[in-house]
Amino acid sequence: MPKFLLFIILLSVMVGCDGFKLPKNIFETSARAKYERAYDGPDSLMTMWKDQYEVAAASKLIIADGFSAIAEFHADDVHALSYELELKRGDLLVVEAKRPDSLHHRIFVDVYPADLPVNSSSSTLLEAGIYTHFIQKKGLYRVVIQPEIAFSGTFNLKIYTQPSMLFPVAGKGNSAVQSYWGAVRDGGSRNHEGVDIFAARGTPVVAAVEGMVTRTGNEGLGGKQVWLRDGILGNSLYYAHLDSVMTETGTRVEPGDTVGTVGSTGNAEGGSPHLHFGIYSAGGAVDPWPFLRKRVAAKNLNVIIPNVKRIKAGSNIRRGPGTSFDIVNAIEEKTPAKIMATTGEWFHIRTDSGAEGFVQKNRLE
Incomplete structure (x- = not known):
């Protein structure tokens, strides 16, 4: 009998006969699933560890962006911490869990929409005590943190957001933005599909992400403009009203590379120099403010x-x-x-x- 046919028969028997079912997580590759398969301690502890994950995830506690706490565990604890918070598309969620000492321990983290069922299939390990997650859809999210079995001690827990893109006008920040997404334009006939960042004429305008310049030109409402395709997410970034274009179609850029300078071309002619910055996805225009807004990271507690x-x-x-x-x-x-x-x-x-x-x-x- 061919070996592959024998394998199929054996597999069918294992799946079909009571007592010979395949392990539920055999094909899962999440950090939790790998840990569960490799764990060689008492089965009762692993069962408790998994149960406590589900108990925590069902707690529905809420925190705000910038949350900072000291978490405490004893060697016989297997509990998890779970919090929900509102996030916007374009936020970069940061979860930190760092010990005061230099000891290395495995700490697992899950991030997923809070309206989904409890699910550990996306679990990952914090690397050097930190984990980041780009938010692609606005909503309430659940964050679950659980150390490995037998973890003992405390760690600084911080859950906060950061901008996912570099600010596109060199040397400027939040206060330079004076017109936001959705503002009424042309007597109410249209709404603003971006943000306006005001700066002196000639101020460098930079690539907010790694990507490729897909188009440059001087036309329409935007005047002198640059279109940049995000190399990771595939969004198109729109830079308009430039005084000068300092790149060309087909150029690959890194964050911080100059693509032009602030101006007042197009329908901004005669007004204060500024950059109109927009983001367009496959579904249309996206509010760029969460992608750009500079914010202070959560502080360690003492x-x-x-x-x-x-x-x-x-x-x-x-x-x-x-x-x-x-x-x-x-x-x-x-x-x-x-x-x-x-x-x-x-x-x-x-x-x-x-x-x-x-x-x-x-x-x-």
Whole structure:
């Protein structure tokens, strides 16, 4: 019998007979799946580790961009941390989980839309304590962080966004933008499909991404213009009202390469010099502001998690770290709680009954 036919028969038997099913994750290549297959410790711990991932992912706690906390784990902990936050297309999400010491441990992270079912198939490992994820669709996203089994200690956890593109006018930043996406144009007959960045005439205009110049010209509303195709995502970047074009069709560019200078050509003639910057995808124009907006990275916290074990009677557990977040549970009597993380003034806790959320520091003892 040919070997390949024998293999097919054996495979059919394994799949079809009770007790001889193929492992569910045999073809999965996510970091979690690989870790699960290679783990040689007690099966009970691995089962708990996987269960705790699903418990955390179902918690639906909310944070804001710029979240910073100290997370704490003990050797017998296998819990995970899960938070949801609003993100915009073009944001570069950054997740950091770094220890105060130099010890290396595996920490897994998942990022996916919060309206999807709990799913660990996209898990990856933080490299040097950091992970980045480009957001392609606006919405609420879930971030799940879980160290490997037997991890012990604390780490600085930061979840924040950064611009995914270089600012296209050299030496300028957020304050130079004076007209945004959607602003009314021509008496309401059209809306602004980009942002206007004001600067002195002749200021260098630079490539915001790696890519190729697909077209240059001097025509229409945009006057002197450059079109640049993003080499990674395939978006087209539009630079308009230039005073001079300093590149040509077919040129490959790196971020920061000069492609022209700020001007007031086209329908901007006679007005203040500025760059009109737009982004176009296969579906049409895209708001470029999240791609460009400069923002401060979350800061490391320098706090010590106190040895508190109970929530005071009359306390509220909230969905996020602040009084503006919904109350998810009201504590009527002193209740034991595990501290999972702290922002300094707010503590992420879980009670023995499984209630999870944030409690103010002064409500713990």
